[in-house]
Amino acid sequence: MPSLDICFTPELLPLYDLRGRxxxxxxxxxxxxSMVTAFAAGVTHIVPVSExxxxxxxxxxxxxxxxxxxxxxxxxxxxxxxxxFGYLDGVVAVRxxxxxxxxxxxxxxxxxxxxxxxxxxxxxxNLEAVAAFLRxxxxxxxxxxxxxxxxxxxxxxxxGGALAELLQADFDVTSSDATLAAHHxxxxxxxxxxxxxxxxxxxxxxxxxxxxxxxxxxxQLNEYNLVPxxxxxxxxxxxx
Numbered sequence: 001m002p003s004l005d006i007c008f009t010p011e012l013l014p015l016y017d018l019r020g021r022x023x024x025x026x027x028x029x030x031x032x033x034s035m036v037t038a039f040a041a042g043v044t045h046i047v048p049v050s051e052x053x054x055x056x057x058x059x060x061x062x063x064x065x066x067x068x069x070x071x072x073x074x075x076x077x078x079x080x081x082x083x084x085f086g087y088l089d090g091v092v093a094v095r096x097x098x099x100x101x102x103x104x105x106x107x108x109x110x111x112x113x114x115x116x117x118x119x120x121x122x123x124x125x126n127l128e129a130v131a132a133f134l135r136x137x138x139x140x141x142x143x144x145x146x147x148x149x150x151x152x153x154x155x156x157x158x159x160g161g162a163l164a165e166l167l168q169a170d171f172d173v174t175s176s177d178a179t180l181a182a183h184h185x186x187x188x189x190x191x192x193x194x195x196x197x198x199x200x201x202x203x204x205x206x207x208x209x210x211x212x213x214x215x216x217x218x219x220q221l222n223e224y225n226l227v228p229x230x231x232x233x234x235x236x237x238x239x240x
Contacts (some may be wrong), residue, residue, distance in 0.1 A: 002140045003172040006160040009147035010112045022139050023116035024130060026123065028155040029144035029203065030082045031106025033218040037084035039237050040224045042095030044233040048107040049100055058100035065094065067101040069141070073203055083214050093135060109146040110230070115147035120238065124159060125223045131166040133227045154200040161186025171222050193219045227237040
């Protein structure tokens, strides 16, 4: 039986051997939620980069839309920030376009996970689709929580617990203390996920930026039946 483990922050990844495993990178607020939404809105592929200059260059040289966020705010001079509504509100036409993106936490977590056999993106928005992908693959999996600047956060860990609950009939979700802890958090959170996450430091940070609608959107369950996957240096939608 394959196993599901959870890495609470990318800073702990040196303690995990990702080879032969599927890495499920999750940044609920907001990078992976926004990228899942971007694909649902018709984006062709996404190139996650670490630096603002790299993002800007892809826009200038290859015609990508540029999305950049630092400390929760849209970086100046870029087409989009890190809000899922940027792909839905029609202000920027995204269908049929490629996007270069850099964020404070999510894009770093993606790049640090590339030693895995496969790297996919998870969010509450595509929770069931991620579980179905892992069942089809049948490989050990590690949820890589993006956290906040190297530290633990609540919402990414709760996602790991929700995924563990969905997979408990098909995966070993009891051998890892991290997975057990995340599952317990999910059991507390699931009756009122949005209400539970109001205590999260990142939610308070978004509220201070008047981005509380983003949180409400990002905690919706199973809005999209798609899984972004790393392929040839970019993210695309995985085949079903």
